[in-house]
Amino acid sequence: MHIEWSTFFIQIVAFLILYLLLQKLAFGPLFGMMEKRRQLVKDQIQTAENSRKQAEQLLEEQKQALQQTRKEAHDIIEQAKQTSTKQADEIVAAARAEAARVKEEAVRDIENEKNKAVAALRSQVSAMSVLIASKIIEKQIDEKSQEQLVEHYLKEVGGNQ
Template structure:
C-alpha cells in the first residue's frame, strides 16, 4: 500500500511551489506576451480594414472621375461637331449669297449691255431714217424714188442689225 511519509509530503509541497513559481514567472509572462500579440494583430487587422475601406472609397472616386471625364470628353466632341456644322453652314450660306450677288450682277450687266445695244440700234435706225428723209427732201418725192429709198433703208438697217448680233 501506499506509505505516507515525509518524502511524499515534501514532493507534493515541491510540486505546488514549482507550479506557483512557473505560474508567476513563466506562464504569466507568456500569457501576457500572447495577449499583447493578439491585441497587436487585432489592431493591424483594424488598420488593414481602414486602409482597404479608404482604398475602396478612392477607387470609387477615381471611377466616378473617370466616367465624368469620359462624359465630358463626349460632350466636348459633340460641341465641336455642332460648332463645325454651324461654321460649315455659315460658309455655305455666305458662298450662296456671294454666288447670288455675282449672278445678279451678271444679269444686270447683261441687261445693261442689251439696253446699250438697243439704244445703239435705235440711234442707227434714227440716223438712217434721217438720211432717208434728207435724200427724199433733196431728190424730190416720186413713187419710184420712195420705193428705192425704202429698199435702201431696209438694206442698211438689216446690215446694221446683222453687225450688232455678231
Template sequence: MHFSFTSLVLALIAFLILYFLLNKYAFGPLFSVMEKRRELVLQQINEASQTREQAVAYVEEQKQALQDARKEAYDIIEQSRQTSTKQTEQLLEQAKSEAARIKEEAVRDIQNEKNKAVEALRSELGSASVKIASKLLEKEVSSDAAQEELVDQYLKEVGGRS
C-alpha cells in the first residue's frame, strides 16, 4: 500500500469542491426543506395544542351552560311549586270564607224563620186567647172546674186544627 501525497491533495481538493457544490446546490435546499418541515410540525403541534385548549374550554363552557340550565330549571320548578302553594292557600282561604258566609246566611235564615214561626205562634196564641176569653165571657161560667174544662176543650180544638 502506497501512499501518495499528490493523490491525497487531489482527493482533498475534490472533496472540498464536492462539499462546496453539495453545500450550495444540495444541502441548502435539503436543509431548507427540513427546516420548513420542522416549522410545519411545530405549527401543527401548536395548532393541536390550541385546538385541545379550545376543546377543553368549550367543554367547560358547555358544562357551565348545562349547570346554569339545571339551576334555571330548578328555579322554575321552585317558583311553580311556590305559586301552586300560594294558589292552594288562596283557594282554601276563599273556600273557608265562602263556607263561613254561607253558614252565616243559613244561621240568619234560620233565625228569621224562627222569628217568623214565633211571631205566627204568638199571633195564633193571641187569637186563641181572645177566643177563649170571649167564650168564657159568653158562658159566664161560675165554677173554676167549668172554666178549666172549657179551656181544655178549646185547646183540643186548636190542637186538632194544627
C-alpha cells in the first residue's frame, strides 16, 4: 500500500475547509438554536418552580386564613353565648327584683288596709259604746233591760260587718 502524500494533504485541507464552512454556516446557527432552546427550557423550569413555590405559599396562606376565620367564628359564637347567658341572668335578676318589689308593695298595701280596717272597727266600736252608754243613761232601765239593749246593739254591730 502506497500513500500518496499530495492527495492525503489535499483531502485534509478539503476536510478542514469543509469543517470550517460547516462550523461557520451550520454548526454556529445549530448550536445557537440549541443554546436558545436549552435556555428556554431552563427558564420554563425556573418559572414552573417559582409558580409551584408561589402556589404552595398561597395555599399555606389560605389555610392559615381559613384557620383564623374558623377561630374568629368560634370566638364570636362563644362571645354570643356568654352575652346571651349574661342577658338571661340579668333578665331573671330584674324579674326577681320586680317580683320582690311587687310583693313588698302588696304586703304594705295589705298592712295599710288591715290598719284602716282596725281603725274603722275601733271607731265603730267606740261609737257604739258611746251610743250604748247614752241610751243606758237616757233610759235608766233595770239590769235585765240593759242586758237586752247591749245584746241588741252587739247583734247590730255584728250584722254591719
